[in-house]
Amino acid sequence: MRFAPEKxxxxxxxxxxxxxxxxxxxxxxxxxxxxxxxxxxVEKSLAKKRLxxxxxxxxxxxxxxxxxxxxxxxxxxxxxxxxxxxxVLFAPxxxxxxxSNNCTYCGFKASNRKMLRKTLSNExxxxxxxxxEDSGQKRLILVFGEHAQYSPEFIAQTARxxxxxxxxxxxxxxxxxxxxxxxxxxxRTVKExxxxxxxxxxxxxxxxxxxxxxLRGRKVDFDYRLTSLDRAQEAGLDDVGIGALFGLYDWRFExxxxxxxxxxxxxxxNVGPHTVSIPRxxxxxxxxxxxxxxxxxxxxxxLVAILRLAIPYTGIILTAREPVTLRNRLxxxxxxxxxxxxxxxxxxxxxxxxxxxxxxxxxRINDDRSLNQIIDELLQQEILPSFCTACYRLGRxxxxxxxxxxxxxxxxxxxxxxxxTLAEYLIDYAPEDTARRGWKVIEENMYELDEKTERxxxxxxxxxxxxxxxxYF
Numbered sequence: 001m002r003f004a005p006e007k008x009x010x011x012x013x014x015x016x017x018x019x020x021x022x023x024x025x026x027x028x029x030x031x032x033x034x035x036x037x038x039x040x041x042v043e044k045s046l047a048k049k050r051l052x053x054x055x056x057x058x059x060x061x062x063x064x065x066x067x068x069x070x071x072x073x074x075x076x077x078x079x080x081x082x083x084x085x086x087x088v089l090f091a092p093x094x095x096x097x098x099x100s101n102n103c104t105y106c107g108f109k110a111s112n113r114k115m116l117r118k119t120l121s122n123e124x125x126x127x128x129x130x131x132x133e134d135s136g137q138k139r140l141i142l143v144f145g146e147h148a149q150y151s152p153e154f155i156a157q158t159a160r161x162x163x164x165x166x167x168x169x170x171x172x173x174x175x176x177x178x179x180x181x182x183x184x185x186x187x188r189t190v191k192e193x194x195x196x197x198x199x200x201x202x203x204x205x206x207x208x209x210x211x212x213x214x215l216r217g218r219k220v221d222f223d224y225r226l227t228s229l230d231r232a233q234e235a236g237l238d239d240v241g242i243g244a245l246f247g248l249y250d251w252r253f254e255x256x257x258x259x260x261x262x263x264x265x266x267x268x269x270n271v272g273p274h275t276v277s278i279p280r281x282x283x284x285x286x287x288x289x290x291x292x293x294x295x296x297x298x299x300x301x302x303l304v305a306i307l308r309l310a311i312p313y314t315g316i317i318l319t320a321r322e323p324v325t326l327r328n329r330l331x332x333x334x335x336x337x338x339x340x341x342x343x344x345x346x347x348x349x350x351x352x353x354x355x356x357x358x359x360x361x362x363x364r365i366n367d368d369r370s371l372n373q374i375i376d377e378l379l380q381q382e383i384l385p386s387f388c389t390a391c392y393r394l395g396r397x398x399x400x401x402x403x404x405x406x407x408x409x410x411x412x413x414x415x416x417x418x419x420x421t422l423a424e425y426l427i428d429y430a431p432e433d434t435a436r437r438g439w440k441v442i443e444e445n446m447y448e449l450d451e452k453t454e455r456x457x458x459x460x461x462x463x464x465x466x467x468x469x470x471x472y473f
Contacts, residue, residue, distance in 0.1 A: 012267035015230045017223045019205050024053070024256045031057035038067040042074035045309040046274040048082070050266075056259050059306045060252045068302060075305035077334045078312055081222050085445060086384040086418040088315070089371070090139035090176070092323045094346050095120050096160050099145035101217030103203070105248065105281060107362045108145045110216060114362050118346045119149065120137065125158060131349040133170025135341055135371045136290040136429035138387035138421065140172050141199070144179040146219060152186035152435065155179055156193035165193065169428045169469060174389040176241070179219070181228030187235035196392045197274050200228045200245035205257025209249040226261075233269045239315070239397040240265070242273045246295045247281030255303050261308045274397070275315040275337065278308060280322065297326055301333060303314050308334025320367040324377075327367060331383070341371035345363070372434055375425065379437040383444055386418030416457045419445060423464050 010020045041055045051059075096119035099108040107115060120128065130452055132140065142158055144150040146416065158226070159175045166464060176197040177190065190198065204210050207222055214220045222377050229240040242261050244254040258276055266272045280295055307316060318327055318335040320342040343349050345360040369377075375385045390413060391397065419442050425439040442461075460471040 003188075005307060007264070012264050014268045017228055017389055018255060018264040019207070019226060019260060021207055021290055021308075022043045023254055024205075025146040026258065027053050027057040027256065028060065028252055028456035031061050032069060032133070033058045033062040033406060035064070035067055035070075037364050038062045038070055042070055042309060043256055046081075048078075048312050050272075050312065051310045053256060053259060053261070055261070056306065056310045059309060071302065072198065072305045072333055074467060075207065075308040076311070077410045077429055079308055079332075079334050081311055082418040083198065083315075083336050084384070084413060084415040084418070085382070085448075086386045087335075088388065088418075089137075089340045089374070089388045090141060090337065091137045091349075091371070092130055092141050092143050092178075092319070092344065093132065093162075093349070094143045094343060094362070095125065095347060096145040096150055098149055099217070099425070100148065101146050102215040104213050105245065106216065118360075120346060122157075123162055123440040124347060124350070126292040126380050128347065128349045129162055129165040129172060130167040130170070131352070132341075133165070133172065133189060136170070136387075136425050137341070137371065138171070138173045138378075139176070139389060141173070141178055141197075141339075142230060145176075146217065150179060150275065152182055152189035156190050156195075159190070159193040159195050160376055162357055167426075171470075172472070173387075174392050180239075182231065184235045186236045187232045192236040195237075196430065197239045197241045198229075198232055198237055198387070199241035199243065199275070199277065200225065200232075201245065201277060201279075202226060202261070203245045204248040204254060205244065205260070206249045206253055211250060214412055217345070229265065229273075229285055231256065233265070233271065238269070238271050239274050239392070241275035241277060241316075241398045243277030243279065245279050245281060246300070249291050251293070251295045251299055255310075258307065260289070262311050264315065272311065273314055276311065277317040277319070278304065281318055289356055300326070301330060304330050304335060305333040321363060323366040328377075335353060338374070341372040342368070346443035358462050367415060372430065375430070376434045376437065379434065379441050382441055382444065384415065384441060385422055385425070387421035388472065390417045392425065412453075413473050415445060416449065417451055418463065419457055420471055423461050424469060427464065 010018050012018055037058055045051055059164050097108050098117050098119060099110055102109045102111050140162055149154045155177060162172045162175045174196045177195050178199040181200050202225060210222050232240050242258060244258055246254060262272045315336045318330055320339050342365055344362060344365060354452050378385050422438055422442060428434045430438060463471060
């Protein structure tokens with residue numbers, strides 16, 4: 001008998017839990033993909049229509065080589081059509097690693113007595129930001145442990161400091177946040193500081209698995225965390241990011257959970273997540289994880305391609321947890337944002353050293369290239385590095401962002417703005433070889449623009465060469 005999802009589905013109600021474990025497993029267990037069915041699902045996605053859970057389960061269960069290749073090629077094509085030939089760059093900045101939770105997979109966990117606890121002072125924070133600006137960064141995500149000291153007021157204050165620090169031509173134009181879930185008033189406080197995206201990762205969408213990993217602190221409450229971004233929406237903070245930590249449970253279930261979360265936000269608020277993050281379990285201090293769910297590279301590549309097809313409008317973030325070769329591969333299949341020049345030990349941007357010390361960092365990173373090295377290698381692949389922040393600053397968030405991005409129109413703005421931010425970087429920070437490659441890539445991408453836009457971009461580039469900054473569409 002064909003599975004009827006309405007029998008299992010939890011209604012989408014604002015502020016109410018929406019994950020039904022049985023529903024997700026029913027989709028996964030009942031879906032029998034055929035090459036023709038997979039082809040129809042991919043074609044729907046290429047028409048820029050978000051997939052439902054049954055269709056996502058079809059892609060997940062499709063394991064024959066021909067279907068897998070069809071999924072990857074579809075993801076490659078869709079990313080090109082929606083995001084253009086560009087990758088958005090940012091830097092994570094860890095502000096404090098105190099934590100009251102006890103999550104078995106995390107170096108910050110409260111029971112880890114080996115962790116060297118630190119919270120940056122305002123002066124130390126400003127110096128870290130100056131160091132980031134010296135390298136050319138324009139976009140930050142501030143990262144906090146989940147601790148009472150890191151209140152909404154504290155988070156808002158750090159964001160305001162980040163915006164005020166200026167070094168030479170350097171400035172931070174967008175501050176995103178990765179921190180504990182807040183109540184509605186807390187989200188309002190942080191929103192008033194002018195932040196961009198607020199990220200809260202569910203880690204795992206499987207309730208029983210969640211209980212085994214989260215042993216103490218507010219984070220033990222699965223539903224409070226699950227509905228955190230509902231509270232952000234209720235507070236008027238309509239730019240949110242979701243994520244799962246792959247390796248805690250079956251990756252197939254987690255992909256379904258992420259899509260279910262996106263569906264819920266759209267159903268209740270007409271706004272899906274701006275970004276989806278896909279970290280994988282890596283080494284951490286005092287790691288206590290006898291997991292059977294580590295995700296091999298090939299499956300990781302598949303899940304990236306499936307997520308790109310499932311939620312076409314959503315940016316996919318891949319961090320420096322992953323090695324260079326894999327990051328380069330996954331950019332092809334749907335990743336649209338990566339961090340560059342990453343340092344995760346508190347205070348390490350100022351020193352310029354990455355010690356890979358698990359007593360000072362949350363986990364081990366596997367890509368410690370400088371920002372310029374990453375930009376240079378992207379340019380060699382003829383990819384357009386971008387520091388664009390225009391959507392945030394022109395109010396293209398929430399429903400307005402969806403209006404542009406769901407049908408794929410956002411590429412009208414993304415490529416021109418990527419060109420302009422790259423031009424700034426090439427003039428202000430790039431070594432001669434990088435600059436030469438960069439101007440060549442800019443020229444090649446200008447040919448892809450319509451005549452009017454090309455003329456407007458060229459005019460703005462001339463103004464940048466004359467000393468103006470922060471020009472955008």
